[in-house]
Amino acid sequence: MHNFNAGPSILPREVLQEASQALVNFNNSGLSILEIGHRTPLFEDVLNEAVALVKELMQLDAEHEVLFLHGGASTQFMQAPINLLNDNETAAYIDNGVWGSKAIKEAKLFGNVDVVASSKDKNHTYIPKDFIVNPASKYLHITTNNTVEGTQWHRFPETDVPVVADMSSDILSCSLDFNRYALIYAGAQKNMGMAGVNLVVINKSILGKVNRKIPTILDYQNHIANGSMLNTPPVFAIYVSLLTLRWIKKMGGVQEIEKLNEAKAKLFYDTLDSLPVFKGTVAKEDRSLMNAVFVMEDPALERAFLDQCKKENLYGVKGHRIVGGFRVSMYNALPIESVKVMTDVMKEFCLQYA
Amino acid sequence: MHNFNAGPSILPREVLQEASQALVNFNNSGLSILEIGHRTPLFEDVLNEAVALVKELMQLDAEHEVLFLHGGASTQFMQAPINLLNDNETAAYIDNGVWGSKAIKEAKLFGNVDVVASSKDKNHTYIPKDFIVNPASKYLHITTNNTVEGTQWHRFPETDVPVVADMSSDILSCSLDFNRYALIYAGAQKNMGMAGVNLVVINKSILGKVNRKIPTILDYQNHIANGSMLNTPPVFAIYVSLLTLRWIKKMGGVQEIEKLNEAKAKLFYDTLDSLPVFKGTVAKEDRSLMNAVFVMEDPALERAFLDQCKKENLYGVKGHRIVGGFRVSMYNALPIESVKVMTDVMKEFCLQYA
Numbered sequence: 196m197h198n199f200n201a202g203p204s205i206l207p208r209e210v211l212q213e214a215s216q217a218l219v220n221f222n223n224s225g226l227s228i229l230e231i232g233h234r235t236p237l238f239e240d241v242l243n244e245a246v247a248l249v250k251e252l253m254q255l256d257a258e259h260e261v262l263f264l265h266g267g268a269s270t271q272f273m274q275a276p277i278n279l280l281n282d283n284e285t286a287a288y289i290d291n292g293v294w295g296s297k298a299i300k301e302a303k304l305f306g307n308v309d310v311v312a313s314s315k316d317k318n319h320t321y322i323p324k325d326f327i328v329n330p331a332s333k334y335l336h337i338t339t340n341n342t343v344e345g346t347q348w349h350r351f352p353e354t355d356v357p358v359v360a361d362m363s364s365d366i367l368s369c370s371l372d373f374n375r376y377a378l379i380y381a382g383a384q385k386n387m388g389m390a391g392v393n394l395v396v397i398n399k400s401i402l403g404k405v406n407r408k409i410p411t412i413l414d415y416q417n418h419i420a421n422g423s424m425l426n427t428p429p430v431f432a433i434y435v436s437l438l439t440l441r442w443i444k445k446m447g448g449v450q451e452i453e454k455l456n457e458a459k460a461k462l463f464y465d466t467l468d469s470l471p472v473f474k475g476t477v478a479k480e481d482r483s484l485m486n487a488v489f490v491m492e493d494p495a496l497e498r499a500f501l502d503q504c505k506k507e508n509l510y511g512v513k514g515h516r517i518v519g520g521f522r523v524s525m526y527n528a529l530p531i532e533s534v535k536v537m538t539d540v541m542k543e544f545c546l547q548y549a
Numbered sequence: 550m551h552n553f554n555a556g557p558s559i560l561p562r563e564v565l566q567e568a569s570q571a572l573v574n575f576n577n578s579g580l581s582i583l584e585i586g587h588r589t590p591l592f593e594d595v596l597n598e599a600v601a602l603v604k605e606l607m608q609l610d611a612e613h614e615v616l617f618l619h620g621g622a623s624t625q626f627m628q629a630p631i632n633l634l635n636d637n638e639t640a641a642y643i644d645n646g647v648w649g650s651k652a653i654k655e656a657k658l659f660g661n662v663d664v665v666a667s668s669k670d671k672n673h674t675y676i677p678k679d680f681i682v683n684p685a686s687k688y689l690h691i692t693t694n695n696t697v698e699g700t701q702w703h704r705f706p707e708t709d710v711p712v713v714a715d716m717s718s719d720i721l722s723c724s725l726d727f728n729r730y731a732l733i734y735a736g737a738q739k740n741m742g743m744a745g746v747n748l749v750v751i752n753k754s755i756l757g758k759v760n761r762k763i764p765t766i767l768d769y770q771n772h773i774a775n776g777s778m779l780n781t782p783p784v785f786a787i788y789v790s791l792l793t794l795r796w797i798k799k800m801g802g803v804q805e806i807e808k809l810n811e812a813k814a815k816l817f818y819d820t821l822d823s824l825p826v827f828k829g830t831v832a833k834e835d836r837s838l839m840n841a842v843f844v845m846e847d848p849a850l851e852r853a854f855l856d857q858c859k860k861e862n863l864y865g866v867k868g869h870r871i872v873g874g875f876r877v878s879m880y881n882a883l884p885i886e887s888v889k890v891m892t893d894v895m896k897e898f899c900l901q902y903a
Contacts, residue, residue: 196579200586203784211572211581218569225550225862227565229743229789232554232865265620265745266766269780273764297765304762384781389583391619391745391783408658410627411651412620426623427738429745430557431785435583508579511586 197533200511201342201486202364203384205528210388210438217434228434233427241434242423248440249394252449253373262395262415263423263433267382268294268363271393272301275359275378278415280306280333281405287311287332287356292319292341293517294361302336305407311335318518319344321478328354334377334401340365342385343515345488345522346481351375357401365485366394367443368527369453377401383432385485386527388439392432443527452527459525459534460484466538470545472496476520490520497521500544507540509533551887554865555696555840556718557738559882564792571788582788587781595788596777602794603748606803607727616749616769617777617787621736622648622717625747626655629713629732632769634660634687635759641665641686641710646673646695647871648715656690659761665689672872673698675832682708688731688755694719696739697869699842699876700835705729711755719839720748721797722881723807731755737786739839740881742793746786797881806881813879813888814838820892824899826850830874844874851875854898861894863887 198205221228224237231237246261255261264270275298280286284306288299290313302308309332312323319341328335334357340347342364352358357377366381373379377398384390395415402416411417417425423433446452464482467475467489475482475489491497497520504512514520523537552559575582578591585591600615609615618624629652634640638660642653644667656662663686666677673695682689688711694701696718706712711731720735727733731752738744749769756770765771771779777787800806818836821829821843829836829843845851851874858866868874877891 198580198584200584203583203585203587203781205584206581211583214583215569215572218565218572226552226864227560229557229565229568230552230554230559231557233557233744265624267619267781269766270619273766277764301764301766304764382781389785390587390781391786410631410655410658412623412627412655427557427621427736427744429783429786431743432745432783510580 197509197536198511198529199509199523199525199533199537201515201522201524203390204511204524204526206388206435206439207442207528210435210442213438214435228431231430233424233430238430241437242428245433245437245440246423248437248444249396252367252440252443253396255396256374258398258400259374260397260399260419262397262418263428263436264393264395264418265391265429266393267384267390268361268380268393269297271361271380271395272298273304274413274415275336275380276302276305277407277409277413278405279359279378279401281407282306284333285309285329285331287328287335289313289323289326289335289337289352290315291322291346292338293343294341294363295336295338298336298338298361306333314346320346320476322346322348322481328356330355332356334359337361340483340485342486342524343517345477345483345486347483347485349481357398365483367449367452368456368485370450383436386439388436389432392429392436394436455531456484456525456527459529459531460487462531462534462538463487463523463525466541470541470549472545472549473541476518485524485526487523487525488514488518488520490514496548499548503540503544507536509537509540551863551890552865552883553863553877553879553887553891555869555876555878557744558865558878558880560742560789560793561796561882564789564796567792568789582785585784587778587784592784595791596782599787599791599794600777602791602798603750606721606794606797607750609750610728612752612754613728614751614753614773616751616772617782617790618747618749618772619745619783620747621738621744622715622734622747623651625715625734625749626652627658628767628769629690629734630656630659631761631763631767632759633713633732633755635761636660638687639663639683639685641682641689643667643677643680643689643691643706644669645676645700646692647697648695648717649690649692652690652692652715660687668700674700674830676700676702676835682710684709686710688713691715694837694839696840696878697871699831699837699840701837701839703835711752719837721803721806722810722839724804737790740793742790743786746783746790748790809885810838810879810881813883813885814841816885816888816892817841817877817879820895824895824903826899826903827895830872839878839880841877841879842868842872842874844868850902853902857894857898861890863891863894
C-alpha cells in the first residue's frame with residue numbers, strides 16, 4: 196500500500212507500531228495511555244518531551260512558546276484573531292487558496308481585514324509575490340502550503356509586520372527560520388501526528404494587546420500559563436506527535452527531512468513534466484513539495500488512470516473535489532520508494548495511452 | 550491493576566485491544582486508522598455508526614441531533630452560551646462544584662447569568678434542591694455529576710425552561726429521559742472514550758436564536774449541517790467512542806450498565822459507611838455513583854492508606870488537589886471485582902488501624 200492521502204495521511208510505520216503498543220500497555224505501566232491521568236508523571240513526561248523536541252527541531256528562541264491545543268487549523272482561524280486583533284485594528288491577509296479564504300472569513304469577525312494579495316484570478320495556482328503590506332497592520336497572515344491547490348511559499352514574505360502562518364501541511368518538512376514568525380499554527384494530521392491536536396508556536400511579545408474578554412479556553416496566555424494543561428489535553432494525539440517528533444529527530448532533523456522531501460518532489464515533478472499525458476496545474480516556482488496537483492491533457496483518461504492507481508495499491512491520489520484531477524501528497528513519512536512506484540505507473544500509463 | 554482514575558480513566562479491555570489493532574491495520578484496509586482520509590467510506594462508516602448508536606442508546610427523538618466535536622467540556626463552557634444566549638438575555642446556572650463554576654464564568658462573557666442555587670456554603674458537598682428558575686431564563690445549566698466533589702443529580706431539575714447539562718462524567722451511566730434536555734455535552738474521556746472529543750446532543754429547536762455572529766467552528770448549526778465534518782474531525786477519538794458505544798450495547802445498553810453501576814456503588818458506599826476509619830464527605834442522597842469521595846477521620850493515616858493502595862495495585866485513588874482525601878471513580882468500564890478488592894483493602898486497613 197502506497198499512501199498519498201492529503202490528510203489525515205501517512206505516518207511512519209514505527210510511530211504507528213509504538214502507538215499501538217501504548218494503547219494496551221504504556222511504558223510498562225500496565226495501563227493504556229488512554230487510561231492514565233493527564234496530571235501524572237507518566238503523561239507530564241510525554242508533554243514535556245514533545246515541547247522540548249519542538250523547540251529543538253525548530254531551533255526556537257526563548258521568546259517562542261510551544262503549545263499543544265485541541266482542534267485543528269479551523270479552530271486557529273478564529274483563535275488567532277481573537278487573541279491578536281482589536282475590533283478597530285486591521286490585519287493583512289493573503290488569499291491564496293481555500294484555507295486562506297477561510298482564515299479571512301473568521302478574522303473579519305474580530306477586526307478589519309486587508310486582503311493585500313490574492314491569486315484568485317488564476318484559481319490560486321500561484322503564490323502572490325508583489326504585494327505591499329501596510330506597516331500599520333497588526334499582522335500578516337499566510338498559508339505556507341496549500342493542500343488543495345498544490346502551491347507553497349518558498350520564501351519568507353517581505354514585510355516588517357508580525358507574520359502569522361498556517362503551517363498545517365508543511366510544518367517540519369523544510370528548514371525555516373521559525374523564529375521570524377510571530378505565530379505558527381499547524382493541525383497535526385500531516386507531518387506532526389494525528390487529527391485532534393494543534394501545534395501552536397507563539398512569540399509571547401505579541402500577546403496581551405487586545406481589549407476584548409477572551410473566553411478562557413481560547414486565550415493563548417492561559418494555555419501558556421498552564422503549560423498546555425488548562426484542561427484535559429488530547430493525551431493520545433500529543434503522544435503520537437511525540438513519537439513523530441522523535442522519528443524526525445532520528446532521521447536527522449528538519450534539514451535531513453528536507454533533503455528527502457526535495458528528492459521526492461524532484462523525482463515526481465521531473466516525471467510529470469516529461470510525460471505528455473499529464474499536466475501540472477501550478478506555476479513551477481510555486482509548486483508544493485508536499486502536494487503535487489495535476490490533471491490529464493485528456494480528461495476522458497482520468498478514470499482509466501485512477502483504476503490503474505487502484506490496481507497498483509496507490510491510495511489517495513484523487514484530487515480535491517474543488518479542483519478535480521489528481522493530487523499526490525508526499526509528506527515526511529512517505530518513502531521515496533512510493534514516489535518511484537507512482538512515477539513508474541505514470542510512465543507506463545503514458546506508454547499505453549500517449 | 551485496578552484503575553480508579555477520575556479521568557482520563559479506565560476503558561473496556563476489548564475497546565483498547567481493538568483500537569490498538571486499528572492503529573496498525575484498520576478493518577483490513579492495510580492502513581492505520583490514523584492514515585485514512587476522513588471523507589472516505591472507511592471513516593464515514595465509523596462516524597455514521599457512532600451517531601446511530603448514540604441515538605439508539607439514548608433513545609433520542611428526531612428533534613435531537615448528535616455531534617462529535619473537537620475539545621472537551623471546557624470548550625463547551627463557552628460554546629453553549631455563544632450559541633444560545635444573547636448579550637441582553639439571562640441564563641440560569643447552578644453552582645454546585647468546580648466545573649459548574651467554570652461554566653458560569655464563561656457564560657458571563659455572552660450574557661447575564663443568574664446563579665439560582667449554590668452549594669458553596671458547604672463546599673459543594675450536596676446538590677441544591679429548593680431553587681426557583683425565573684421562567685424568562687433562556688436556559689438552566691447544570692453539571693449532572695461532579696467529579697471533584699463526588700455529588701450527582703439523581704433527578705431532573707424542576708423547571709420548565711430548556712435544560713443544558715454537562716454530563717461529561719456520567720453520560721450513558723444511568724437511565725435518563727435524554728429527550729428532556731435541550732443540550733447535553735460530554736467530554737468523552739470518562740464513559741464515552743478518550744480525551745479529545747466531545748459528544749454534543751442538541752434539540753435543534755433551541756438554535757438560531759442569537760443575534761451575534763458566531764465563529765464558523767463554534768456554531769452548532771454549521772456542525773449539524775456538515776454532519777460533524779465541518780473540519781477534519783478527531784478521527785481516532787471518534788473511533789474509540791464507537792468501540793465504547795458498541796461495548797455498552799453489548800453489555801445490554803444503558804439500563805444494564807446502570808444496574809452494574811448501582812451494584813458497584815452500593816458495595817462501595819455500604820463498606821465506607823461501615824468502617825469507622827473512613828468518612829464520606831457528601832450528603833448521602835446526593836452521592837455520585839461515578840466518583841466516591843471520602844477522607845480519613847484521622848488525616849495522619851492518609852499516607853499509610855495510600856501506600857497500602859499502591860501495594861495492592863489500586864491506582865488513581867488520591868483525591869483531587871482541591872478537596873484532598875481520596876476518590877474512587879467507578880465508571881462504566883470498572884469491573885465490580887475492582888471495587889471488591891478496594892473494599893477488602895479498606896476493611897483490612899480498618900482492622901489494622903481502628
